[in-house]
Each structure stands twice: as C-alpha cells, then as structure tokens.
Amino acid sequence: MSDADELERLVPAWLTLPDVAEALGVEVTRVRQLVKEGALAAVRRGERRVLQVPAAFVQDGQVLKGLQGTLTVLGDAGYTTEESLRWLFTPQDDLPGSPVDALVADRKTEVRRRAQALAF
Numbered sequence: 001m002s003d004a005d006e007l008e009r010l011v012p013a014w015l016t017l018p019d020v021a022e023a024l025g026v027e028v029t030r031v032r033q034l035v036k037e038g039a040l041a042a043v044r045r046g047e048r049r050v051l052q053v054p055a056a057f058v059q060d061g062q063v064l065k066g067l068q069g070t071l072t073v074l075g076d077a078g079y080t081t082e083e084s085l086r087w088l089f090t091p092q093d094d095l096p097g098s099p100v101d102a103l104v105a106d107r108k109t110e111v112r113r114r115a116q117a118l119a120f
Contacts, residue, residue, distance in 0.1 A: 073116055
C-alpha cells in the first residue's frame, strides 16, 4: 500500500487551505504560513494535487492544541510530513485510539513522550 493510499485509509476527513482559513477566521496566506512554520501539516492529494490538511487538526476555530510541538518532535526524529501524518492517525492499542485522538483529548504529554521515543 502506498503512503497516499494509507493516508486515505487512516485520515477520515480533509480540508483545503481555503477551508482551513475559513475555519480559523484567517486569510489563506496565514494558513500557508502555518504550514511553512510547521504549526500545521499538509500534503498534496487527489488528481489535481491540491494541498490539504487533516480536518482533525482544526478544532473549535483553532489549530489543534499540542500539534505544532508534536510535529516538531516527529520532524526531529526524521519523519517526513506523510510519515508524521501516518503515525498521528494510526491507532495504538495502549493509548487507546490514535495519537491525534489523544491530542484532541488534551493528552499532548503522552503523545510527545511517544514521539520522542521514535528518535531512539
């Protein structure tokens, strides 16, 4: 299974950058900056290869709390954006659920601890 196919299976919903901008109440240029800064992760999807963000990364008009730091830790561990997304959305038996579910539940410390362990 390719990375793209696996992400399609793991990530239930996606938002285009204009959709993210609307949800956050900011301009699209600000969303592009958030992606560039690593506060959001985005990948190109579909036939037109449109840049999109997992919908779970936007909660109540804000970027998911704890996401940026977690993405930084994963990047420091050598993960690509696609690999980071796969890790964040893959269910883990001992969490329960996926790391992104734990972030939504405000359990960022546990998620970051697991992400840091990946580098060793």
